[in-house]
Amino acid sequence: MIQWTKQLNTAFGVSFLWLICLIYFTQGFRSFVWTAISYQLKDNLHLTPSASQFVFSVAFFPWSIKPLYGILSDCIPIKGSKRISYLVIATVLSLVPWFILGLSSTLRNSTWHLMVFLTVQNLGSAMADVVVDAMVAEAVRHDKASFAGDLQSLSWSSMAVGGICGSLFGGFALSSLPIDAIFLLFSILPCIQLLSCCFVKENSVNIEDLVEDSTAKDMQTNGSSNSRALDEDSPLTKKSNSSTRKRKKGKKNTKIKAVNTRKSKVLHKGDSLATKSFHSLKQAIYDLCRAFRQPMILRPMSWFFLAHITIPNLSTVLFYYETEVLKLEASFLGTARVVGWLGLMLGTFTYNRHLKHMTLRRILMYAHVALAFLNLLQIAVVSRKNIDFGVSDRVMVLFGSALVDAINQFKFMPFLILSGRLCPPGIEGTLFALFMSINNLGTTIGSFVGAGLASILNIDSGSFDNLLLGIVIHALCNFIPIAFLFLIPKEATGSSG
Numbered sequence: 007m008i009q010w011t012k013q014l015n016t017a018f019g020v021s022f023l024w025l026i027c028l029i030y031f032t033q034g035f036r037s038f039v040w041t042a043i044s045y046q047l048k049d050n051l052h053l054t055p056s057a058s059q060f061v062f063s064v065a066f067f068p069w070s071i072k073p074l075y076g077i078l079s080d081c082i083p084i085k086g087s088k089r090i091s092y093l094v095i096a097t098v099l100s101l102v103p104w105f106i107l108g109l110s111s112t113l114r115n116s117t118w119h120l121m122v123f124l125t126v127q128n129l130g131s132a133m134a135d136v137v138v139d140a141m142v143a144e145a146v147r148h149d150k151a152s153f154a155g156d157l158q159s160l161s162w163s164s165m166a167v168g169g170i171c172g173s174l175f176g177g178f179a180l181s182s183l184p185i186d187a188i189f190l191l192f193s194i195l196p197c198i199q200l201l202s203c204c205f206v207k208e209n210s211v212n213i214e215d216l217v218e219d220s221t222a223k224d225m226q227t228n229g230s231s232n233s234r235a236l237d238e239d240s241p242l243t244k245k246s247n248s249s250t251r252k253r254k255k256g257k258k259n260t261k262i263k264a265v266n267t268r269k270s271k272v273l274h275k276g277d278s279l280a281t282k283s284f285h286s287l288k289q290a291i292y293d294l295c296r297a298f299r300q301p302m303i304l305r306p307m308s309w310f311f312l313a314h315i316t317i318p319n320l321s322t323v324l325f326y327y328e329t330e331v332l333k334l335e336a337s338f339l340g341t342a343r344v345v346g347w348l349g350l351m352l353g354t355f356t357y358n359r360h361l362k363h364m365t366l367r368r369i370l371m372y373a374h375v376a377l378a379f380l381n382l383l384q385i386a387v388v389s390r391k392n393i394d395f396g397v398s399d400r401v402m403v404l405f406g407s408a409l410v411d412a413i414n415q416f417k418f419m420p421f422l423i424l425s426g427r428l429c430p431p432g433i434e435g436t437l438f439a440l441f442m443s444i445n446n447l448g449t450t451i452g453s454f455v456g457a458g459l460a461s462i463l464n465i466d467s468g469s470f471d472n473l474l475l476g477i478v479i480h481a482l483c484n485f486i487p488i489a490f491l492f493l494i495p496k497e498a499t500g501s502s503g
Contacts, residue, residue, distance in 0.1 A: 177340020
């Protein structure tokens with residue numbers, strides 16, 4: 007372990023590794039303060055479950071437009087900096103809302119002001135997430151590629167440790183500290199992150215270099231990515247393509263190359279920085295849209311999007327039920343989230359050990375069937391059947407949290423694998439950010455659907471008579487995505503190879 011750490015320090019530098027670990031740890035530790043937000047909405051603002059779910063859905067929307075941050079940082083450097091400058095902006099956006107909310111009770115106790123500040127905070131967090139992913143991707147290129155797995159492992163480990171610590175300490179902090187103190191306490195991490203940015207050096211770039219890079223990437227993408235993406239030997243595509251279609255695509259690629267070459271020559275003659283910046287942005291967006299329109303990319307991403315929006319998210323409603331009816335303390339719910347993190351790790355281990363050679367269609371089908379049947383645990387708790395069998399509510403919540411997070415990881419791992427396979431060369435980072443944004447947007451819409459369902463069923467604080475019906479509807483909706491599994495490539499397996 008010590009030798010491994012020394013090798014990473016030698017390859018990347020202590021300040022770089024510290025910043026990467028700190029940012030990922032902070033992303034995981036966000037559960038510390040968001041637990042307090044849940045109680046702020048319920049106990050201090052007295053919002054209904056559907057209203058609280060609406061606030062969360064709006065506040066987390068910035069995570070659904072992550073490619074925008076990636077394109078901006080890729081195409082428009084600030085004073086020669088593509089990463090650190092944007093990371094500083096993102097950190098400030100993450101820091102200021104918590105600081106203001108911690109000091110101002112008026113803003114903290116206003117629903118609309120709170121929602122605006124939480125949205126700004128998530129804007130900063132999402133931007134920092136995109137920038138740090140880009141920094142990691144750039145750091146392991148070329149001669150440092152052998153450390154790619156090590157750096158990714160270090161990043162995810164930092165986030166997991168942050169998630170466990172945030173969930174554990176967040177629940178206990180609510181039992182002994184006021185909410186304003188929790189906000190101010192959490193703001194220490196962004197402060198340290200902001201200070202750490204000053205010690206990481208970045209190579210200076212200019213807009214002219216970026217325009218040349220975008221043109222070169224476009225030439226490469228036209229010449230190679232489409233042919234690779236549609237290679238007849240790929241397990242994600244059909245094994246036969248007509249020669250006529252290939253000739254048409256070849257002619258089309260040649261025309262696009264010629265157009266891009268002419269554009270490049272015109273831009274080199276221009277003196278306007280705004281024109282060059284606009285071209286760089288336009289080219290990046292064009293490459294992104296062109297790649298995403300390919301059926302082999304569009305179809306599986308459509309399935310993952312549908313898998314979220316067709317299942318109403320009732321997590322906020324269940325939080326109200328667990329705190330008001332089951333009388334579960336904040337410290338216990340924090341422990342339940344820690345168990346959820348452990349379940350996520352167990353799901354990852356089980357997937358890599360036993361499921362990675364299975365087809366993705368079968369994995370996803372089994373995952374959704376399992377999630378549907380896991381709703382029986384919630385049905386037992388709401389109907390109080392668990393008490394009849396002598397099983398406590400705490401055991402049911404802990405057991406259910408671990409299993410649900412483990413099964414959800416069976417869904418997320420195929421998403422990561424397909425995303426990695428489908429990204430054509432030259433725009434991997436931005437396209438992967440788009441894939442994650444689709445996943446996040448689906449989650450957000452699923453939360454809106456859950457809020458709407460709770461409102462239709464009149465599920466309110468102190469009124470959970472129809473919660474059982476809501477859970478049954480949620481369970482049945484888990485079978486809807488199975489009907490669209492034909493969108494997932496038939497031959498694709500759970501292995502990243």
